Amino acid sequence: MSELDVVIVGGGLCGAILALELATAGKTVVILEAGPGDPSSRQGYQRAFLEAGIKLPESPYPPYEAAPDKQNAPRATSAMLFGWPSFQDMLDPNKRRIAIDAMNWGSHLTYDPERATLPFMSTYERILGGTTWHWLGTSLRLLPNDFKMRSRYGQAVDWPLGYDDLVDDYGRAEHLIGVSADIADQAYLGIRFPPGYGYPMPRIPPSYSDSWLDAAMRGLRLPWLDNLEPRMANTPQGRNSIFYDNRRACEGNTSCIPICPIEAKYDATQTLRKAVNTGRVTIVPKTVATRIKVDPASGRATSVDFTSYTSEQGGPRHSGTMAASVIVVAAHAIETARLLLMSTSTEFPNGVANASDQVGRNLMDHVVYLSWGLAKEPVYPFRGPRSSGGIESLRDGPFRKDFAAFRVDVGNEGWGWADDDPNTVTRDFVDGTDSSRLNPHHEKLFGRDLVARLNDRITRMVRFCYLVEQPPDPANRVTLSTRYKDGLDLPRPQIQYGVSDYTLKGLRSAEKATEAIFAKAGIDNYTRFHGGAGYPAVAYTDEADVTHFYNLYGAGHIMGTYRMGSDPKTSVVNSDLQAHDHANLFLLGSGTFPTTATGNPTLTLAALTFRASRAILKKL
Amino acid sequence: MASRRDDFLAFSTALTGCATEILDAADGAAGYLAIVDARTPAGSLDALLRVYAGQLAAGKSPKDAVAAILAATFDGGWPAWSLSAGSRSILKLWFVGLWIDDRSADGQPYPSAQAYARGLVWLAAQAHPVGVSNFRFGYWKDVPPPLSEFVGKTP
Numbered sequence: 001m002s003e004l005d006v007v008i009v010g011g012g013l014c015g016a017i018l019a020l021e022l023a024t025a026g027k028t029v030v031i032l033e034a035g036p037g038d039p040s041s042r043q044g045y046q047r048a049f050l051e052a053g054i055k056l057p058e059s060p061y062p063p064y065e066a067a068p069d070k071q072n073a074p075r076a077t078s079a080m081l082f083g084w085p086s087f088q089d090m091l092d093p094n095k096r097r098i099a100i101d102a103m104n105w106g107s108h109l110t111y112d113p114e115r116a117t118l119p120f121m122s123t124y125e126r127i128l129g130g131t132t133w134h135w136l137g138t139s140l141r142l143l144p145n146d147f148k149m150r151s152r153y154g155q156a157v158d159w160p161l162g163y164d165d166l167v168d169d170y171g172r173a174e175h176l177i178g179v180s181a182d183i184a185d186q187a188y189l190g191i192r193f194p195p196g197y198g199y200p201m202p203r204i205p206p207s208y209s210d211s212w213l214d215a216a217m218r219g220l221r222l223p224w225l226d227n228l229e230p231r232m233a234n235t236p237q238g239r240n241s242i243f244y245d246n247r248r249a250c251e252g253n254t255s256c257i258p259i260c261p262i263e264a265k266y267d268a269t270q271t272l273r274k275a276v277n278t279g280r281v282t283i284v285p286k287t288v289a290t291r292i293k294v295d296p297a298s299g300r301a302t303s304v305d306f307t308s309y310t311s312e313q314g315g316p317r318h319s320g321t322m323a324a325s326v327i328v329v330a331a332h333a334i335e336t337a338r339l340l341l342m343s344t345s346t347e348f349p350n351g352v353a354n355a356s357d358q359v360g361r362n363l364m365d366h367v368v369y370l371s372w373g374l375a376k377e378p379v380y381p382f383r384g385p386r387s388s389g390g391i392e393s394l395r396d397g398p399f400r401k402d403f404a405a406f407r408v409d410v411g412n413e414g415w416g417w418a419d420d421d422p423n424t425v426t427r428d429f430v431d432g433t434d435s436s437r438l439n440p441h442h443e444k445l446f447g448r449d450l451v452a453r454l455n456d457r458i459t460r461m462v463r464f465c466y467l468v469e470q471p472p473d474p475a476n477r478v479t480l481s482t483r484y485k486d487g488l489d490l491p492r493p494q495i496q497y498g499v500s501d502y503t504l505k506g507l508r509s510a511e512k513a514t515e516a517i518f519a520k521a522g523i524d525n526y527t528r529f530h531g532g533a534g535y536p537a538v539a540y541t542d543e544a545d546v547t548h549f550y551n552l553y554g555a556g557h558i559m560g561t562y563r564m565g566s567d568p569k570t571s572v573v574n575s576d577l578q579a580h581d582h583a584n585l586f587l588l589g590s591g592t593f594p595t596t597a598t599g600n601p602t603l604t605l606a607a608l609t610f611r612a613s614r615a616i617l618k619k620l
Numbered sequence: 621m622a623s624r625r626d627d628f629l630a631f632s633t634a635l636t637g638c639a640t641e642i643l644d645a646a647d648g649a650a651g652y653l654a655i656v657d658a659r660t661p662a663g664s665l666d667a668l669l670r671v672y673a674g675q676l677a678a679g680k681s682p683k684d685a686v687a688a689i690l691a692a693t694f695d696g697g698w699p700a701w702s703l704s705a706g707s708r709s710i711l712k713l714w715f716v717g718l719w720i721d722d723r724s725a726d727g728q729p730y731p732s733a734q735a736y737a738r739g740l741v742w743l744a745a746q747a748h749p750v751g752v753s754n755f756r757f758g759y760w761k762d763v764p765p766p767l768s769e770f771v772g773k774t775p
């Protein structure tokens with residue numbers, strides 16, 4: 001037996017929860033974190049965000065430049081998508097090849113210019129605390145039917161466990177994260193809570209616009225969605241509504257993505273601090289795992305090879321190996337698959353945990369349809385948490401036999417995401433332009449007239465973000481680039497990605513929902529299609545032979561690349577997140593999700609980590 | 621005797637429609653004045669302020685004086701800097717915290733975190749800069765205070 005009980009690759013949410021659970025049980029743990037550790041202060045990240053000209057989810061966090069070929073721990077960023085070819089250029093093989101070749105140099109995620117159809121649009125962080133630094137905080141439970149897509153609707157696959165198997169771990173996750181919600185709001189579409197259960201904090205109040213919208217669309221039914229009624233629901237949120245866990249209540253900075261300046265929103269650094277305080281957890285930052293080693297005779301994972309570095313690019317580095325009784329990889333869905341695929345050997349030519357050839361396959365996201373409009377009266381956005389409510393009532397129904405379901409995240413940040421506002425509308429009314437389409441008469445205003453016009457337009461902005469299901473497709477996958485490497489000379493990920501008819505029909509359903517809801521509520525629809533470079537897009541031709549064009553966005557929900565299942569031939573881990581091929585190797589995170597389901601993944605991957613922790617403790 | 625900063629503030633009050641004390645909160649005028657000086661040819665802001673003062677001396681209201689400048693009435697003389705376009709850059713600076721002219725690149729960083737956070741557009745929206753809230757828990761469930769409480773009163 002090794003002296004060290006467990007080595008965990010990745011200091012994000014899963015790694016943090018697992019480390020705390022194991023250390024509390026008296027086990028010794030080392031976390032290898034690819035990126036830097038805690039910043040000298042949260043204010044440093046906050047300042048980087050405030051000064052960033054384009055405020056993206058990754059803006060606060062290092063590395064700040066796009067130099068994945070030189071950086072020791074590069075990661076995907078939204079800015080790397082700016083080089084994606086325009087819709088027209090994608091139709092021209094030469095132009096597509098030239099543009100994607102150019103983009104690949106500056107993008108951690110690379111693409112085959114001959115085969116690529118869409119980029120993967122979600123990103124992740126490689127810093128201590130992981131992507132929880134810029135998660136929204138949405139802490140929804142999945143629906144019971146989300147686990148049963150095959151048996152209920154004949155689509156995709158069932159999970160090897162169900163809602164009832166996770167219900168207690170959901171509760172544990174809600175209390176660890178600190179979720180503010182009211183059970184009365186959350187018991188819908190089959191979600192049940194054990195008797196006596198309560199969320200740790202009262203709910204976050206709905207925004208003024210949430211309440212306005214719910215009243216404005218009351219009574220509407222959507223015929224193609226089994227006549228369901230869209231209703232606003234208060235979102236369970238991983239942010240404090242009262243003083244909790246030594247953190248204060250939300251002050252509504254509206255910057256949950258990319259950073260909560262007052263730490264009212266949960267992030268994994270909070271759990272990591274507790275884990276370290278046990279005295280049994282050691283975090284080793286700036287250390288990239290490069291290979292999982294397996295003993296061919298026993299099939300057991302024995303150790304993790306790593307390279308430690310000192311500076312973002314270049315600089316001294318040293319390599320080593322860390323052995324432990326149990327090896328855990330929790331490096332998010334792309335980097336975990338990358339590490340497993342890099343871990344080839346004579347005995348395991350496809351990499352570790354990959355006898356099924358499923359590692360890297362079934363890459364999924366919630367595909368985002370974004371729509372925005374102008375309400376007939378002020379709804380006062382740019383206030384409160386970035387989102388406090390959503391439309392959850394459309395997440396399930398028999399229609400899922402035919403097309404994808406969605407939930408709708410309703411924003412409190414106006415057209416900030418949709419159209420870079422309030423900057424775009426301000427420039428329009430100062431310069432007499434009409435980029436926003438809010439200034440069709442090309443007025444040039446100043447003084448009180450400008451203030452009044454901006455007030456009128458901005459206070460009426462509404463934004464919907466539809467998170468559309470994407471079924472698993474083995475062709476959507478992460479492989480290793482044979483051409484592009486990072487600063488440690490490790491192959492960068494190569495992505496093949498697209499969306500199926502099932503999702504395209506779901507996008508059309510989302511578009512129709514916007515049309516119906518906006519009409520009912522008296523909201524003028526300003527959603528528009530961008531055909532230019534940097535706006536990934538698809539076309540969908542419906543039953544009436546009408547073609548619709550959609551820009552796609554990522555939800556930040558990277559899933560599926562080492563999915564769980566009962567059959568080792570078609571899945572990578574079992575329902576305890578234990579690799580089928582290696583009894584002491586566990587793979588955590590949303591990479592284990594067999595389907596996207598209809599809820600944001602964080603609470604579920606946290607709950608699954610609690611489940612895995614018990615299985616791991618049995619191994620020690 | 622009014623200082624250059626006072627002249628800049630007076631012009632900016634008419635330009636933005638926001639009260640002088642709002643513009644000058646936390647010494648915002650000095651920060652923006654430094655940005656204007658850094659981004660414009662030497663002497664051009666002073667030329668603009670002289671033209672503005674001249675219009676007031678000729679009996680125009682502050683609003684009419686700014687309107688005349690923005691209408692390019694005084695463009696084409698010295699300096700070789702468009703007083704109308706320059707004034708619009710100053711206006712955008714006050715509202716969004718960025719210096720935007722024909723030569724500025726999309727996506728340029730903000731000159732400082734303060735420049736971003738002092739953007740008047742957030743006040744015009746009866747809101748706060750994304751990432752910088754001075755409000756307290758739960759404020760978002762209610763209608764905000766009236767616009768005048770954000771932008772102040774102007775003459």
